[in-house]
Amino acid sequence: MRCKFCKSRDVEVFLRQYGLALCRIDFLRFFEKRIRYAIDKFKMFDESDSVVVAVSGGKDSLAALYALSSMGYNVEGYFLDLGIEGSSDVARDKIIAFSKKFSIPVNIETLEEKLGYSLPEVGRVMRRPSCSFCGILKRYYMNNWARGKVLVTGHTMYDEATTLLANNLQWKLSYLARQYPVLPAEDGFAKKTKPLVFVTERETAMYCFFNEIEYVESSCPLSKGATSRKWKRHLLSMEHSTPGLIIRYLKGFYSAKKHISLPSVEEECVENCERCGYPTTAAGLCAVCRIKDRLTNLSK
Ligand SMILES: [Zn+2]
Numbered sequence: 001m002r003c004k005f006c007k008s009r010d011v012e013v014f015l016r017q018y019g020l021a022l023c024r025i026d027f028l029r030f031f032e033k034r035i036r037y038a039i040d041k042f043k044m045f046d047e048s049d050s051v052v053v054a055v056s057g058g059k060d061s062l063a064a065l066y067a068l069s070s071m072g073y074n075v076e077g078y079f080l081d082l083g084i085e086g087s088s089d090v091a092r093d094k095i096i097a098f099s100k101k102f103s104i105p106v107n108i109e110t111l112e113e114k115l116g117y118s119l120p121e122v123g124r125v126m127r128r129p130s131c132s133f134c135g136i137l138k139r140y141y142m143n144n145w146a147r148g149k150v151l152v153t154g155h156t157m158y159d160e161a162t163t164l165l166a167n168n169l170q171w172k173l174s175y176l177a178r179q180y181p182v183l184p185a186e187d188g189f190a191k192k193t194k195p196l197v198f199v200t201e202r203e204t205a206m207y208c209f210f211n212e213i214e215y216v217e218s219s220c221p222l223s224k225g226a227t228s229r230k231w232k233r234h235l236l237s238m239e240h241s242t243p244g245l246i247i248r249y250l251k252g253f254y255s256a257k258k259h260i261s262l263p264s265v266e267e268e269c270v271e272n273c274e275r276c277g278y279p280t281t282a283a284g285l286c287a288v289c290r291i292k293d294r295l296t297n298l299s300k
């Protein structure tokens with residue numbers, strides 16, 4: 001087998017969904033070209049924008065940060081340390097090492113400093129699973145950091161296809177209406193983009209391996225057995241018997257969206273939180289300020 005592009009016999013990667021054999025150098029080029037294609041196709045950002053990649057310490061977000069930096073974008077990382085022992089600290093160390101090794105700036109904030117509590121403490125004081133606060137808190141601090149910039153998350157093709165399948169199977173029309181790799185800056189939220197939408201996790205792992213990027217392997221210890229993993233397994237077994245199915249499914253949806261009329265998300269009246277100014281649909285205080293008040297009352 002020879003590399004599709006340079007014809008060398010040093011093939012290191014075979015991408016089944018495209019029937020493509022590649023040498024290392026051409027794989028790295030191909031990977032960055034897929035990212036550039038998504039950025040340009042969906043008008044995510046250009047060289048004049050300030051871009052923030054939300055990093056978790058995992059391969060996808062670190063590959064995104066490294067790739068965007070080497071492609072010449074004006075990019076920095078952002079990591080919110082949730083204070084989960086044996087997980088956040090490990091991720092944090094990897095991220096600091098990454099930042100030093102490649103001279104790519106990463107900003108670190110800790111929930112403990114911002115809120116006065118780590119995520120497990122929030123769960124304990126509120127007597128509810130920590131997971132139920134994780135998304136709200138991460139979105140809040142990420143958005144505050146990225147306001148006026150463009151936010152990048154490391155969602156890959158299978159993440160997006162899994163969300164699409166779940167929304168499809170349950171006919172969540174308003175979720176389908178909002179599912180797109182770029183969401184504009186509106187109501188005080190940062191513009192959100194997913195430039196890894198046309199690459200897979202296997203490709204981000206190889207991209208990290210070839211570039212000697214070290215990352216954390218494990219997912220969050222607090223979220224075991226999420227139903228999305230089940231859908232992902234189903235999708236992957238379909239992809240296995242029909243290579244290329246997932247990318248066609250996803251790309252087909254993005255282009256079909258122009259032609260099907262989905263109910264637009266109900267026009268919610270967005271106001272600014274009276275205390276912190278964060279956009280909220282509830283009157284008065286935003287969800288995070290209400291969490292802060294409850295924490296203060298409960299720990300008295
Ligand atoms: Zn080659």
Ligand SMILES: [Zn+2]
Nearest residue numbers: 273276286289
């Ligand atoms: Zn607030």
